[in-house]
Amino acid sequence: MDKMVYDQIGETVYKEKLENGLTVSLLPKSEMAKTYSIFSTNFGSIDQTFVPINGTKRITVPEGVAHFLEHKMFEKEDRDVFADFGKQGASPNAYTSFTKTAYLFSATGQIEKNIETLLDFVQNPYFSDESVEKEKGIIAQEIEMYNDQPDWQSFMGTLRALFHHHPVKIDIAGTVDSISTITKDDLYTCYNTFYHPENMTLFIAGNFDEQRLINLIRRNQASKNFAQLKTIKRDYPDEPAAAAKQENKMTMPVSVPKCTVGIKESSFELSGDEFLKKDLLQDMIVDFYFSKGGSFYQQLYEQQLIDASFCFETTLEKNFGYTFIGGNTRDPDQFVQTVRELLISTRHTVFSPEQIDRMKKKKIGQLLKAMNSLEFIANSYIHYETAGANLFDIIPFIQTLTGEDFNHYVQNWIDDERIAVCKIMKE
């Protein structure tokens, strides 16, 4: 087990790659009452086309399989795993994102037992034709619920406008039609390929003894057999840098129209320092302009184009990235025109040293605040690890960024072709 001490931030991580390929990271924090544990596979809704383990031919699975599989993992032949955790005082959960499926629990007691339950239930699937059919009704309800949510529709509508082919444009849960075609065999194919320990990582943060825990994990994993896995061959379509279309427009029963301006930030693969640098600069610069007090926020506010629902987000994953700016607005056309003009005006920016210092300080403070949460630490650690970077190196990394880094980034940030919008109008 490797021990990595991060003095300034006051954290220590123990790390080991087990014989079967599983990556384990432990972050003990004895002052917390709870322990948060996440067992995550590098398999999300965008991993639709791949060569299955023991296979030779590339296949494409139905939209929504990763999420469907996540739902079915909790059900075993004789019981529901939710209840097992419940009996051990733990709250389990799971989520599927574009790039990951994660199973997790938090608990304040019986940590070792709960870790075993987590490893065992994820590593012992049970799918039957009957239970797959039954799940379709539940997931269809979930999809319908999302269909009623204007914010989600706005989010997906913007992604569909930005991306031509990349599967990030497809709803994580799939559609009522696509999930109706899912079979037990689809689930096993995805499971056997992507839930191999080599493709998974276990991160545990909280109140525990790291030595006892690693011994338990080693024993647990050594008792199971897995086939050999080389690299999984995944296929992503070639994605142009430009947006797929300028605009998506929908009508829904909303009281105020909603509008989102999307920027396609990335459509190719990045990793390591290159990834981290883009991730941080993109985040700091969007925040600089669009957070409350930012000059662009101020202009939108003064022109009464936004209200308290205004928000922005920026995401960078290894082979796609986007920035969304939007919210309720009484005049979507004017909102789009103003945001577009403001974005294009950034090409001539030269930041002052004070502005750069302020951006860095703000980002450092935000990270420290986020690190109050074990969930954030665990999820972000895995996120950055997947991209070949380390969460606890970020603060010193920010300190090394220069004015030139900021200026170069902002001057090359915007390109009209990579902008698309989504409008949700009143019915």
Add this chain to the structure above:
Amino acid sequence: MHEPYEEVVTENGVHFHFVPTEKFKTISFTAKFKAPLEQETVTQRALLPYVLQQGTQSYPNRRVLQTKLDRLYGAVLSINSTKKGNHHIVTIRLETANQKFISHESDIIDEAVALFREIIYEPNQEHNAFPQMVVSREKDTLRQKINAATDDKMLFANMRLIDEMCHDERYKLHIHGYEDDIERITAENLYTYYRSMLQNDRLDIYVAGDMNSKALKAKMLPAFQRDDCFEPKKVIRDTEKYPDQPNIVIEKQQIQQAKLHFGYRTHVTFGDEDYAALQVFNGLLGGFPSSKLFINVREKNSLAYYAASKFESHKGLLFIFGGIAPQDYEHARDIMKEQVHAMKKGEFTEEEMTNTKDLIVNQLLETMDNSLGMMELLYQQVAGEITLSPEALIDGIKHVKKDEVIQVANKLDLDTIYLLTSQEGDTDG
């Protein structure tokens, strides 16, 4: 088990709560102003959080104030108003990075205390009025907030349920206020109200983080003072209601998924002898994925994506809610009701009791691991005007017995059933 979480010092009419903890990498300052919920003030109190965020005397607009917050390592200012039982709470919170975790930095805490004080005591004003422009603009913001309340259907259904259920009680008041009352607010009368709120509300200030309490006390106590200590107003209790026939309300909108909500009267509030039993009851009924509602409505009958229950601690209400297909209304309604009946008849095992208690204790301990959650949990005691520390709360839950849960279940009265369904939804019968 633990040192007490907080040290309370009351001085100059202010209740200070110092909460030293190594859990967090931030320091948070939270001021809570408490007054009875009133039709006359609810809209003013809903508007104040928006206005107060727009600037202070030294940082006279939002932009300058935000630049100051950003330079203070992205300090986060949040101001809001919430309902706790029959009280209206205005919360002002500033959270900033702890200088301990940043090399060559030692001024953050001093700057944060000064800024927090200024935000509360020296908001931007001229001649005893908030700036006209700011007030008029934020009135629009509040208007939009009130109108947008129909967008989230789950919240909307919950609001409509309370409208119907509590139509002659102060608890029905909407926390975002009312459009008609916005008209009557001026920059002058809002400022006058704010000054009186500063003086007359019960004021509690919490400081939580990894710090030396003694040094912090020396900074905080002189910075926050007011003229006199007013006798805090006691909790406002309602006359208990015992509905005999549930009121059924069905409304239609253009939606795909229907929302079915039940409102019960529990006749139990925070600090009551059977409050812990109510928590366990709610846990068994619908607080967790292992609860009756989730298992029977969602898992066994595939009737809903979610089905759960929650209770209001200070008013004595319990809500059951589910998202269902419109045509499943009657089936879902019957199954949801059956779960409460099963609880009343004691149809749950000792094992389920033990597991549920563990889950609740786990949840409370986890809340104490969160800076905001810890503070809210500690504040429950102020809201309920009763000393019941998180440790005592946890201890109480561990000692709940099965017959106590059954007793609490039998105190429950179904008051109102509210269904929000689709235009074409079949809701006959």
